[in-house]
Amino acid sequence: xxxxxxxxxxxxxxxxxxxxxxxxxxxxxxxxxxxxxxxxxxxxxxxxxxxxxxxxxxxxxxxxxxxxxxxxxxxxxxxxxxxxxxxxxxxxxxxxxxxxxxxxxxxxxxxxxxxxxxxxxxxxxxxxxxxxxxxxxxxxxxxxxxxxxxxxxxxxxxxxxxxxxxxxxxxxxxxxxxxxxx
Amino acid sequence: xxxxxxxxxxxxxxxxxxxxxxxxxxxxxxxxxxxxxxxxxxxxxxxxxxxxxxxxxxxxxxxxxxxxxxxxxxxxxxxxx
Numbered sequence: 001x002x003x004x005x006x007x008x009x010x011x012x013x014x015x016x017x018x019x020x021x022x023x024x025x026x027x028x029x030x031x032x033x034x035x036x037x038x039x040x041x042x043x044x045x046x047x048x049x050x051x052x053x054x055x056x057x058x059x060x061x062x063x064x065x066x067x068x069x070x071x072x073x074x075x076x077x078x079x080x081x082x083x084x085x086x087x088x089x090x091x092x093x094x095x096x097x098x099x100x101x102x103x104x105x106x107x108x109x110x111x112x113x114x115x116x117x118x119x120x121x122x123x124x125x126x127x128x129x130x131x132x133x134x135x136x137x138x139x140x141x142x143x144x145x146x147x148x149x150x151x152x153x154x155x156x157x158x159x160x161x162x163x164x165x166x167x168x169x170x171x172x173x174x175x176x177x178x179x180x181x182x
Numbered sequence: 183x184x185x186x187x188x189x190x191x192x193x194x195x196x197x198x199x200x201x202x203x204x205x206x207x208x209x210x211x212x213x214x215x216x217x218x219x220x221x222x223x224x225x226x227x228x229x230x231x232x233x234x235x236x237x238x239x240x241x242x243x244x245x246x247x248x249x250x251x252x253x254x255x256x257x258x259x260x261x262x263x
Binding site for chain 2: 041
């Protein structure tokens with residue numbers, strides 16, 4: 001819980017105080033490392049099958065694939081793309097919260113289609129995280145090409161690392177669903 | 183206008199030149215983001231990716247240390263970590 005609080009606080013403060021972003025980037029890295037260890041260890045203990053190694057390889061592969069997509073201009077990032085992606089994320093989070101409440105009230109709600117529901121939401125999470133990574137690449141490309149100040153390098157790096165680790169968590173969750181029901 | 187997103191999480195805050203503001207405010211925001219035209223103090227790919235690498239190495243080192251500690255403690259503290 002402590003690591004989670006430090007992680008969220010670092011994210012918010014790095015944005016509010018960009019000049020101190022190097023400090024908050026380090027704090028963020030250390031705290032999210034603890035969170036990742038907890039999630040990864042639990043996953044490995046519950047599901048085995050080298051799930052963590054698989055998730056790391058899958059994350060690296062997806063990150064490289066998204067970089068290729070960005071460089072080949074298959075998908076371009078514009079204001080509409082950003083708006084749609086942010087709205088998709090908000091909708092995703094709201095639906096997840098709502099379904100969590102429903103599941104808490106009616107534990108058997110998903111009993112008939114558990115795999116489809118869990119897999120669907122996990123897969124959508126991976127897609128959204130991947131598309132956010134595309135936005136991170138675009139931020140870096142545009143920022144460097146438009147001559148943004150050096151002090152913002154930490155902020156751009158922060159955004160990229162956050163995107164990658166978020167993708168890792170989402171892929172880990174997807175693998176957990178596959179191993180649980182597979 | 184290019185927007186530097188500071189985070190890519192659901193919080194999604196932006197730091198940008200706001201083109202709805204008066205020109206003087208926009209100029210001030212632009213100065214903060216880009217400096218003056220002659221400024222050589224600009225971000226580079228090497229700078230961004232080396233900092234990303236530093237952050238990733240720190241996160242992995244922290245994860246490893248925490249995992250070792252958790253295993254030694256027999257996962258006792260996981261619920262409050």
